[in-house]
Amino acid sequence: MDKRDLEANGKVHDECQYSSEEDPRFKICHRESLIIAILTVIFLYSSISIGQILGRVDPSEMFLVMGLPGWFFFSVVFSPVFFFGLVVLIIKFVFQDIPLD
Amino acid sequence: MNYSLVLPLFIYMLILFTLGLIGRKLFKIEGEFTQEYFVGGRAFGGVFIAFTLSATFITSGTVLGVAEVAYNSGLNWVYLMCGQICMGWAVLGILGKKFAIIARRINAVTLVDFIRHRYQSKPLVILVSIGLLLFMGVFMVAQLVGGARIMEAATGLDYHLGLIVFAVVVLVYTTVGGFRAVVYADFLQGSVILIGGITVFFSALRLAGGFGSITAQLAAISPELVTLPGGDDLGTFWWAISLSSLLVAVVVMPHTAVRAMAYKSSKAMHRAIIIGTIITAIITWFFGFMGPMARVLVPGLEASVLAVPMLIIEVMPPIIAGIILGAPIAAMISSVDSMLLVIASSIVKDLYYNYFKPAASNMEIKRITYLAMLIIGVIIVFIASYPPEVLQFLVLFSTGGFGVVLVTPILFGLYWKKANSSGCAASIIGGMLTYIALGLFGGGGYHPYAPAFIVSVLLMVLVSQYTKRPADSVIKVFWGKPLNQHKI
Numbered sequence: 306m307d308k309r310d311l312e313a314n315g316k317v318h319d320e321c322q323y324s325s326e327e328d329p330r331f332k333i334c335h336r337e338s339l340i341i342a343i344l345t346v347i348f349l350y351s352s353i354s355i356g357q358i359l360g361r362v363d364p365s366e367m368f369l370v371m372g373l374p375g376w377f378f379f380s381v382v383f384s385p386v387f388f389f390g391l392v393v394l395i396i397k398f399v400f401q402d403i404p405l406d
Numbered sequence: 407m408n409y410s411l412v413l414p415l416f417i418y419m420l421i422l423f424t425l426g427l428i429g430r431k432l433f434k435i436e437g438e439f440t441q442e443y444f445v446g447g448r449a450f451g452g453v454f455i456a457f458t459l460s461a462t463f464i465t466s467g468t469v470l471g472v473a474e475v476a477y478n479s480g481l482n483w484v485y486l487m488c489g490q491i492c493m494g495w496a497v498l499g500i501l502g503k504k505f506a507i508i509a510r511r512i513n514a515v516t517l518v519d520f521i522r523h524r525y526q527s528k529p530l531v532i533l534v535s536i537g538l539l540l541f542m543g544v545f546m547v548a549q550l551v552g553g554a555r556i557m558e559a560a561t562g563l564d565y566h567l568g569l570i571v572f573a574v575v576v577l578v579y580t581t582v583g584g585f586r587a588v589v590y591a592d593f594l595q596g597s598v599i600l601i602g603g604i605t606v607f608f609s610a611l612r613l614a615g616g617f618g619s620i621t622a623q624l625a626a627i628s629p630e631l632v633t634l635p636g637g638d639d640l641g642t643f644w645w646a647i648s649l650s651s652l653l654v655a656v657v658v659m660p661h662t663a664v665r666a667m668a669y670k671s672s673k674a675m676h677r678a679i680i681i682g683t684i685i686t687a688i689i690t691w692f693f694g695f696m697g698p699m700a701r702v703l704v705p706g707l708e709a710s711v712l713a714v715p716m717l718i719i720e721v722m723p724p725i726i727a728g729i730i731l732g733a734p735i736a737a738m739i740s741s742v743d744s745m746l747l748v749i750a751s752s753i754v755k756d757l758y759y760n761y762f763k764p765a766a767s768n769m770e771i772k773r774i775t776y777l778a779m780l781i782i783g784v785i786i787v788f789i790a791s792y793p794p795e796v797l798q799f800l801v802l803f804s805t806g807g808f809g810v811v812l813v814t815p816i817l818f819g820l821y822w823k824k825a826n827s828s829g830c831a832a833s834i835i836g837g838m839l840t841y842i843a844l845g846l847f848g849g850g851g852y853h854p855y856a857p858a859f860i861v862s863v864l865l866m867v868l869v870s871q872y873t874k875r876p877a878d879s880v881i882k883v884f885w886g887k888p889l890n891q892h893k894i
Contacts (some may be wrong), residue, residue: 323511323886325878331885334504335821341499345492349653353646356485360634360641364625367632372617374632377481382691385491389683392495396676403672405506 330403337400344395348388356380411561411719414728415735418598419575422739425594426579426587439768443584443775444515444751445668448506450589452669452677455498458592459665459678460685461599461740463493463656466552469599469693469737470714475640476697477710480624482636484694489650491690494683497657498675501666504820506675509667511883516748517660517816518756524819524884526877527827528761533834535756537811538660539749541804543786546745548801550790553738560715560731569790572739577783580743581776585668588743595736599689602718602733607692609721610699623702631698648856655809655855658816660752661744750778803845806855810837813859814866822870823881829870837862 359376370378441447450458465471468490476483508514512523518538522531554568579587614620624631634641656662669675693714700713704720707713714734719727754775759766766774814833818825841858848854 322889323882324889325882326887327885328887330507331504334502334507338500338502338504338821341495341502345496345500348492349489349650350647352489353643353650356634356641356646357643360485362633364629364632369618369621372619372621374481374621376634377485377632381481381485381488385488385687388492389495389687392499392683393680396679400676401672402676403503405503405671406510 333401333403340395340399341392344388344391348384352380352384355384407562407564408724410724411728411731412563414725415557415561415563415732416571418729418732418735419571422579422591422594423575425591426583439772439775440515440751440755441513442586443772444747444755445509445664446585446589448510448668449670450668450674452674453681454589454593455665455669455674455678456681456685457596458589458740458744459497459662460494460682460689461592461596461737462665462744463497463659463662463741464599464686464689464737465549465741466556466734466738468690469603469734470552470556470711472690472694473697473700473713473717474711476694477701477707477713479637479640480628480631480701481698482634482641484691484697485634485641486646486649487694488690489646489653490656491683491687493653493656494686495679496653497662498666498669498679498682500657500817501663501820503672503675505663505666506669506672508820508884514667515664516751516755517658517663517812518752521815521819521830522756522760524825524876524880525815525827525830526880527830530815530827530830531756531760533831534811534815535752537807537834538752541807541811542660542745542749542752543789544797544800544804546742546749546786547790547793548797548804549738549742549745550786551793551797553735554790556711556715556734557731559709559712560719561728566791569787572735572742573783573787573790576739576743576746577779580746581779581783585747588747589668591743592740595740596685598736599733599740600685602730602736603689603692605726606718606721606730607696607699610696610703610717613721614699614702620699620702624698627701627705631701642851644852648853651856651859652805652809652853654813654817654859655805658812659805659808660748660812661741663812663816664744664748746779746782749782750775753778753782803841806841806845806853806858807838809855810834810841810858810862814862818866818870819884823885824870824875825866826870826873826876828873829866829868832869833862833866836865 356376359379368375373382472483472487509520512519514520514523518531518535521534550569550573553572554565557563557568558565579591621632630637669678696714696717700717704716707716715731718730722730754771758774759771811834815830837858840861841854844854844857
């Protein structure tokens with residue numbers, strides 16, 4: 306069994322190939338993941354809160370947006386679109402193109 | 407049996423079947439069998455990754471299940487479920503490029519590979535593998551049972567016949583084509599779900615007279631259907647927050663996370679996030695909203711799980727309805743194929759290869775893989791033919807179960823240097839006990855995964871902090887800079 310085969314199956318663990326100095330790419334990775342994680346938490350929290358604040362109403366007094374209940378529109382339709390917009394901006398302007406190998 | 411509905415479905419199955427056989431031709435197995443078979447050589451562009459990722463984590467639960475509950479409880483359930491739209495960006499974004507880089511460094515093809523290299527602890531690997539096999543198996547059986555039952559109810563196709571047809575098709579194309587065939591099939595199935603969802607949504611919307619008319623009719627049936635907390639008091643703050651915590655489990659589900667190892671470049675990942683979010687949002691919104699729409703258009707259903715199929719049959723002409731009924735089945739099959747691969751890789755790579763026969767040759771691994779796929783397929787079909795009573799109960803537990811077993815080992819292992827095997831073990835065991843105890847004895851009003859998640863994070867941090875730090879060799883691989891940049 307040759308080395309290529311072993312390596313393919315994840316057996317060779319060449320720690321000597323890596324130094325104790327930190328790979329600068331990981332700094333970029335850590336920052337990107339952290340931004341996405343925080344954004345996701347804010348997205349979930351704000352979508353849920355919008356619904357809770359606007360949604361506990363009497364249907365007769367409920368305001369409508371495009372025929373949908375207002376709370377539903379802002380919490381379920383608008384909020385994902387808005388945060389998706391932020392994600393696109395983050396990918397365009399913050400995310401960096403780094404080699405993966 | 408309604409042939410105009412069943413025939414298009416069989417033709418669709420035939421197409422999938424052929425796709426697997428074609429995939430076989432395109433698929434070269436040279437040297438690195440497991441790399442090629444289980445992650446497709448990590449060579450996928452953004453569009454394919456986006457489709458396979460969303461088709462995989464969008465199960466029939468999203469396509470049928472959301473509408474099933476929303477049919478009875480109203481818009482509140484759509485509100486609770488729409489949080490999952492963020493999975494379009496969160497799976498790839500949170501695991502991030504670091505996960506892809508590390509997977510290449512250690513040649514990981516499964517999540518357990520990652521855990522083995524990061525924590526180097528045999529008991530931990532066995533604990534995690536067994537947990538995964540159990541939850542994965544439950545998931546797969548549940549998907550097949552659900553799919554076959556729905557088809558029986560909607561079209562009169564015999565339950566056992568449907569089950570065998572779906573299982574054989576999935577098994578064949580997945581076994582012969584591996585990850586590559588699954589990705590191509592997911593592309594096809596993702597398109598079927600998307601096109602089906604869009605067509606039915608807009609047809610139903612027109613038939614019902616627009617959103618305004620739907621809202622008014624729902625409010626006339628019961629005000630609860632259009633307000634919060636709504637029917638069954640489901641739409642409360644704590645329900646919403648605790649259900650959202652479950653999403654962190656979706657990030658590290660083995661069949662979704664393996665896709666975060668398989669993109670070819672960081673550009674592909676950026677594109678996959680954008681396209682994947684759009685697909686996820688459309689499918690979640692449209693199929694979810696079909697529940698309340700069905701309440702208006704096809705009222706009085708006995709089994710609300712038929713909300714989507716009956717809506718499709720109601721608003722579409724027969725042959726087209728048959729094609730679109732393929733959408734829920736596509737959602738089911740596109741998840742089952744990935745789960746099948748993950749189970750096989752877990753048995754072959756994580757257990758057999760590592761602990762029973764490390765010297766196995768490529769040829770042997772290949773034979774064992776095919777054999778494992780076949781055996782798993784037979785067992786799964788057998789269990790699904792006579793689903794045990796306990797299944798429904800296990801399904802409820804399995805998403806959170808994945809979360810307890812995988813979230814802390816993967817995320818802390820990836821981003822926190824001090825995370826060690828004792829921390830993982832404490833976190834998994836403590837989290838699992840909390841989860842089961844609250845699931846069995848806790849009061850309602852929230853999902854038991856949320857407290858279990860908090861317990862597992864606390865235990866991970868505390869125990870890792872006060873026990874031995876991981877070996878330097880591990881830290882070097884997971885944080886260090888490559889010494890030779892031009893290594894091939």
